Amino acid sequence: MGINNKKVVVLDFYAYEISSLICYLEEMAKKGWLLESISSMYAKFKKIEPKNIKYTIDIIGKISTYEVLDEESLKEYRDKKESEGWKFLYDYNNMQIFYSEYNNEEFLVTSKDQWKVKEIFKNSLFEVFIRMLPILFLAFNQYISIFRRDGIDIFIDNDRILGLLFVIVYLLIHLVDLVRVFKFKVSPYKISTSSIWIKFKSRVMALIFLMLFIYLIVSIIKLNFIDNRAGIVVLLGVIVIGATMAFVYYLANINNKNIKKNTTIASLLIVIVSIALIINNFIVENDSKNTNNSVDRKEHSLSLNDFNDELISDKDLFIDESSSFLASKIFYNAYGKNMQLSYELFESDYEWITKLNFNRVMKWFENQGIKYNEIKTNLPEDIKVLVNEKGSNYFLVSSTKMIELIGVEDIKDKEDFFNTVYEKIFTL
Structure with a gap:
């Protein structure tokens, strides 16, 4: 600039x-x-x-x-x-x-006599730690957000995928710096004089901060701050971080010797924001589970109509959909005149994502003391079918799709039911 x-x-x-x-x-x-x-x-x-x-x-x-x-x-x-x-x-x-x-290449050569290796090492190690601390809080937030649920929901949210990517890139850069700091301690005068690493990480950090700023602005525009407490947390985070950056810039200009102190203050404030995000992850998201996020009458892959049934009323339909460029998930619950249809469908073009999500779901049920067993059906061999001990919930799983059928113990002809699910979900 x-x-x-x-x-x-x-x-x-x-x-x-x-x-x-x-x-x-x-x-x-x-x-x-x-x-x-x-x-x-x-x-x-x-x-x-x-x-x-x-x-x-x-x-x-x-x-x-x-x-x-x-x-x-x-x-x-x-x-x-x-x-x-x-x-x-x-x-x-x-x-x-x-x-x-100077006008020739034989002018003064930089002397390293004034280098204080121990002092430089301690200062650099401290700075790396201070910068990594806030992102470690964010990484912990991502961790508990992923592994306290019964599925890997991060794959169905573009915002969270982007956030995780930022966290990974930021940590990798600082881990490289951490290794280089210890390399400096071992061989202080053999450290590279090339500016490539400084320029690379500086550009990456600038890009991260720019994209993060754009993301926060977009989040403010998208969220309803009156009814959505998650929006309030994002807004407060923007205000705190923005005010901190302005405060640090101001002090840095009136007294350059306060830069390190101000950087420490800024890091601590970002930690506070990170803790707020963690609290938000437990409180706000739990409350939002009771909100019907996307109820409409559009056609879905599997609905009551596929079983020759229809809704009693519009109030008896609940649909929650989420999708990203990696995966999508639909929770569908409808009360018909003859039956209740409830299922959760997870889809991804990437087999490893579907497999990872399936393993996570099974692990979550196992931790809850709920056991699923595979059973034989007349479906193709590439479709795995599992049922819980009560016979109330079933999973149908392929390499790219998995659907949990909930509360189907009262359905008498399950083979016909499974065939309909297969045709509507797995043959498309």
């Missing part, structure tokens, strides 16, 4: 990546951008003529926003560097950033 010869870029780096950061800054200078200010998540540049610029980053004291360095000692150190041909540019977390222009 550039305005009036200024450019602000997302820049995700840790202290252990000093060499890579220097390489990145020098590449930017060759493109005509000189560093103006920097934090652990963004950098601000100003437009210059493209030129060769050498950067060096020295660590004075501890890498900390809390330690106040002696101004006289700092001035003495900076004067010494300037006498060597360097110009002081910026102080970030007691990391002194200097630069100098």
Whole structure:
């Protein structure tokens, strides 16, 4: 993003990546951008003529926003560097950033004498942990959301699939950084000087934040905040995160030494939002189960009409449908003049998803002390049929579809009933 010869870029780096950061800054200078200010998540540049610029980053004291360095000692150190041909540019977390222009490749080489390996390692490890903490809460939220149910409902919700993808990508990036931090501790001066990893993860993080922002805006538009408490939780989350980012940006501009402290505060606030989402997962979703989300009269794969029956009234029909690009699920319950038809149908073009969901459902029933046994029928061999001990519920399962038939113990001709279900569900 550039305005009036200024450019602000997302820049995700840790202290252990000093060499890579220097390489990145020098590449930017060759493109005509000189560093103006920097934090652990963004950098601000100003437009210059493209030129060769050498950067060096020295660590004075501890890498900390809390330690106040002696101004006289700092001035003495900076004067010494300037006498060597360097110009002081910026102080970030007691990391002194200097630069100098040069016209040949034999100019000043960045010295690593000022590197404090133990200090860099501790700081980087702490930063990785702080950033991973909020996403671990979100991952835990995803975990309990998936495994406390009798099926893998995440596959039928595009929003949750996208959220899980964000969580996985975010964690993978930080796990790679975690490995690189320990690699730095073992061989601090052999760490890569390439800027590829910094640029890659910075772009990925920028994309994640952009898509997350768009998702939250869309969620606000879609949800009814008056009647839907889930919407209220999302709105509060947007307000808290937005206000936190604005607060951090404001303080970072009036006092650059507060950046790390503010990042910690922001992380803690995001944790609070994550906890709110977990509470929402237990409370709001449980309440929403009693809501008829999609009652209509459109034709379904299997309905009372297929059994020569019809509804007593519109109030006796309940349909709940969910779908994504991976799978779909329909819960259908209807009271007819001659019978009650109740079933849950799960479909996916991906066999592994159907198998995973089936195994999860069976595991859930097993934990509830409910046992299902496979039985023989006149259906094709690729259709597995299971029944519970009471004979009230049946499962018909293929490689891509599974349907749970609920409360069918009173149906006398079950073979004919199964054949109708097979024709309407599994032959299409």
